[in-house]
Amino acid sequence: MAEPIPAPDTPPRLPPPPFERINDFPDGLSPMLVKELRQGLRTQTFVVLFLSLQAVLAFLLLIAAPIADTNAPAKAGEAVSAIIFCVYALGILVIQPLRGISAVAGEIKQNTIDLMVLTRLSAWRIVSGKWLSIMSQSALITLAILPYLILRYFFGGMQLFAELALMACLLIVSGALTAFTIGMSSGSALLRGLIVVGGSTFMMGYVLFGLSQQIPYLIEVLSFTRSDQSLTLLAVLAIALYACYFFLEIGTTSIAPASENRATRKRLIGLAVMVGSYLLLHPVGPEPALITALIIAGCMALDLFSEQVKFPSVVCRRFVRLGPFGRVAGRFLYPGWATGALFFCGITLILFLLIYMTNPDPKQFSYAAIGLGTLAFPAALLQIFARKSSNLFSFYSTLLVLCFILTCIVFTIHGTASGSQFLWLFSFIPASLLPIVSQTSPSPEQSTALLLSFLVPGIYLLFLLGRAFSHLMALSGMESQALADLDEKTS
Amino acid sequence: MSAAISVRLLYRYFGTIKAVNGISFDIPHGSVCGFVGANGAGKTTTMRMLATLDYPTMGSAEICGVSVVNHPDKVRSLIGWMPDHFGNYEHMTVLEYLDFYARALGYTGNERRSRIEEVMAFADLVPLADRLSNKLSKGMTQRLCLGRALLHDPQVLIMDEPAAGLDPRARVELKHLIRILAEEGKTIFISSHILSELGEMCDSLLFINAGRIIHHGDAESLKHGSDEAGGAFYDIQVDDRPDSVSDWVVLNPDVEVIESRKKGARIRISSAEPAKAADVLRKMVRDGVRVTEFHREERNLEDAFIDILGQIEQGNADIEPSGELQTSPPQAIRELLENTDSSPLQSPPSTEPEEGNSGGTSPLSS
Secondary structure (H helix, E strand, O other), X not given: OOOOOOOOOOOOOOOOOOHHHHHOOOOOOOHHHHHHXXXXXXXHHHHHHHHHHHHHHHHHHHHHHHHHHHOOHHHHHHHHHHHHHHHHHHXXXXXXXXXXXXXXXXXXXXXXXXXXXXXXXXXXXXXXXXXXXXXXXXXXXXXXXXHHHHHHHHHOOOOHHHHHHHHHHHHHHHHHHHHHHHHHOOOOHHHHHHHHHHHHHHHHHHHHHHHHHHHHHHHHHOOOOOHHHHHHHHHHHHHHHHHHHHHHHHHHHHHOOOOOOOHHHHHHHHHHHHHHHHHHHOOOOHHHHHHHHHHHXXXXXXXXXXXXXXXXXXXXXXXXXXXXXHHHHHXXXXXXXXXXXXXXXXXXXXXXXXXXXXXXXXXXXXXXXXXXXXXXXXXXXXXXXXOOOOOHHHHHHHHHHHHHHHHHHHHHHHHHOOOOHHHHHOOOOHHHHHHHHOOOOOOHHHHHHHHHHHHHHHHHHHHHHHHHHHHHHHHHHHHHHHHHHHHHHHO | OOOOEEEEEEEEEEOOEEEEEEEEEEEOOOOEEEEEOOOOOOHHHHHHHHOOOOOOOEEEXXXXXXXXXXXXXXXXXXXXXXXXXXXXXXXXXXXXXXXXXXXXXXXXXXXXXXXXXXXXXHOOOHHHOOOEHHHOOHHHHHXXXXXXXXXXXXXXXXXXXXXXXXXXXXXXXXXXHHHHHHHOOOEEEEEOOOHHXXXXXXXXXXXXXXXXXXXXXXXXXXXXXXXXXXXXXXXXXXXXXXXXXXXXXXXXXXXXXXXXXXXXXXXXXOOOXXXXXXXXXXXXXXXXXXXXXXXXXXXXXXXXXXXXXXXXXXXXXXXXXXXXXXXXXXXXXXXXXXXXXXOOOOOOOOOOOOOOOOOOOOOOOO
């Protein structure tokens, strides 16, 4: 029998704690970004997506190379480009943005948001950190795909700069979509479900059947040979960047303390982008300019009509310091749907003024009124049926989506049936008047539609202002309180 | 010197629900105070207000002399908060979890590393450094949460039900850590349903019921009885019919039968003074009750809590020792309630929001 091993004099040396590992990211990076990257790079979604893209693209090039040797190499190259862009777009326009859909909701559900609020992280840093993390991973995917695009150069017929620019543009659009899902992730489960199912189906359909057809055109646009196309592209990029900011602000607002006024900045930036993009795009044509302005107004409306109306008087301090001018500005810029309704009326007037200055065609005014009225309609419904809801944002977004779907159905039925009687039935949704208003030949029917296109939105706006009246009156009391606090602080 | 935690006439109403209804109390520096109450009594709401995660409808609360309403940012550097439930992150190790919070608290470089090392050593987390934070047992998770709460070395720890769901061993470990922190001079405000544990580690106990403080005193006086706690308890055995005690008590208003027993009864004498007990005994013997045993009983804290609740229901106890509680909300509160719709009152904190991190709670988390 073997002799027992004598006990050592000193206990066995344990491996040192892995403290060095916490220096894997520099101190200068946002803590939120570090956290999200550490988690995100380990998720199966990212790893599987990253490896699948590599496998698919490597396989594709292996097949394409022999074909290109025998047949027309330029044709094979174009096909390879289209496939690379489709696969890439599926990754960064569908899968990556969907990863943001539970970003804020997850933190709230897990009760970890309180723990973060108690640190030095602001709500904006929390939300933007989540966005940056997903975008970093999207950028990583982009970098990983670049070699395949360069390899495709050897097939010939490639416009290298334009194709790289297209890749960058898709990345920017991916940023906007990711911001959209992160912003919406504070909404209700129903809304998130709609986005996951409806949004991903729509985007997947667009990538597979729309984008793949548009790639040659997009590459032509990105060659920057025509000034109007370049302006359009700039406007689209401006909208995408604004969408990034706007939807990240939506997410931020949902977790920020009530004493933090985020409404003023959001509204002023939105207004500036709307006016800027309208003026930028007007040389291209009045319709693209108006559509762009209405899209931005739509983004703003999501927030304007759904902000909680209560906020602490501390928010008023900066305005009351400016005297009567500040108080008037406050009526448009304080948080809450009541001031939001007033601000929306301001947007309407500014858009009409822009049209008047650039292209005073009655139809343009009518289109603007129809667009803005369609945005005001769900807000009016909200004030009738769900005024006291704690999640006005989800309600408004859902109603707006339902209005959009209903309008599409009405247009489809109108397209198959003769006559416009059917459209009049749905004139409570101003957008349903569009086919009549846009008729080329003037008719009594069109005149009525033009009249209605101003009347119906006007009624909605008046109704909203009526509902907002008591809240707007109550602002004076809050301003007095803020003034008293300021006096107390000074004394 | 001001108290570590000072609360004055604090109210928190959610619509018409009076979650916290005008409470006042002080907790001195370096003490451990247990916060006891049934579910829905207002414990968590009070603690969230102290942790700057919720606004009071009215009233004031200060941590180390700093108002939680006016200066939430300063208060946040003074407190460590352990919520009753929280989730851990997926795909993140214990070390990375602490590193994230250390970064979020503004620590950099070697200071960050040393803070993490310190709390990991204190909470015995070093062996768990590489474990995923969402795969820990409840006890380990609570140690991790304690480590996180201690990262910035706060003066006051607010712990909401930290022992809930822990096995006996984990409870002992947590109790041990809390005692060490108390010895280091930290003020600890801790809520729990397990009163016996609170009794062992707390210097004082604060009972809350339906949003109002019903008792604030030390655990010893509750166990042995005090005038404030409603008197003292005695076990009496007689060499006679057991009912003879009850019959005698009917004629003596200072004494109450709490429980009839096989050979006598458990009684409460309204005063905890020993002289009063001697008087009662003398009178019993003089009146012919054949007393064979008469000794003071130690109550457990659950009984004490139930007794106090019973007294409140009978309406014969002062609700708040300090006497500062008002039986109905002040006029200002009533006006506020009349003017509100149905949503929680958003009391205006008079703090100026600072860039980066401003006061108050997130609307969704409250």
